[in-house]
Amino acid sequence: MRRTVIPLGPLALLAACGPGGDEAAQSAGLIATDPVIARALHDPLMTDPDLASRNEAAAAIGFADSAALPVLGGSSAAADAAREAMRIELLESGTLPDLPPASDAPGPAVLGPMSGAEELLAAVGAPGTCAEGLKEDFALAATLPPAAAIPPRAMVVQAGGSDVAGCGLRIIRYLTPAAPEEVLQYHHVRAGRAGLAPTRHAAPGDSIAGTGKGAERLAVSLRKAAGGLTGVTLVYRSN
DSSP states (O other): OOOOOOOOHHHHHHHHHSTTHHHHHHHHHHHHTSHHHHHHHHOOOTTSGGGGGGGOTTTTTOOOOOOOOOOOOOOHHHHHHHHHHHHHHHHTTSOOOOOOOOBSSOOSOOOOTTOOHHHHHHHTTOOGGGGGGOEEOGGGGGSOOGGGOOOTTOEEEEEEEEEETTEEEEEEEEEESSOHHHHHHHHHHHHHHTTOEEEEEOSSSSEEEEEOSTTOEEEEEEEEOGGGOEEEEEEEEOO
16 A cells, blocks of 8 residues: 655755744654655665656556665675575575476566566465555564565565455565576575465566465566566465
8 A cells, every 4th residue: 555745855845934934944854764754755766676656646546666775886896795695594404405497387477677567476376365465564574484585685676465354465575696597596496485376487587486275375576677686576476
């Protein structure tokens, strides 16, 4: 669920020019410390294709990327560090199996920053009515089940979901300097160890799809992000 934010910067400046300007300026300073207002005033410019959803034209019906966070730096050193961190974490729970070849069957649709709720829910077979209960909350990224765990050195740019009966969902978008195959292997191993039956797909895009008991489903879709980073959209359905 989105929040409507009205930028108060220009109004505060006008107030500072009139009677009680000092008091108004002080209030403006307090307002600027609010993260919601700060986001409205300092959102990054749309020079990155991954930020193209900033206009939020379909905010009422979609679940487009709306995070305003620092850009994660991508480099060969960062990619190597991310790769080693993922491998160490996985090796703590057993041997590390190789990433299997991609299935000939098509996988989930490519899920990017402009993907709306309908596409995200369809990726895990959730009813369209579940869109009504979706909410954005970064805290949800800190309480992910093992099947939907995100790798170390990843930066979450959006987190949301729902805990309504029949609509247990987690939607996570993150960036990582790790190479796509390393990310695919991480999620494939994690899903398998959590009891899901994961498959790797190369079409229509690099992805991992996992099926568990009952309605449990996992969809992990990869894309190329700006700065040599790997952009990942993860959708997990628990019930």
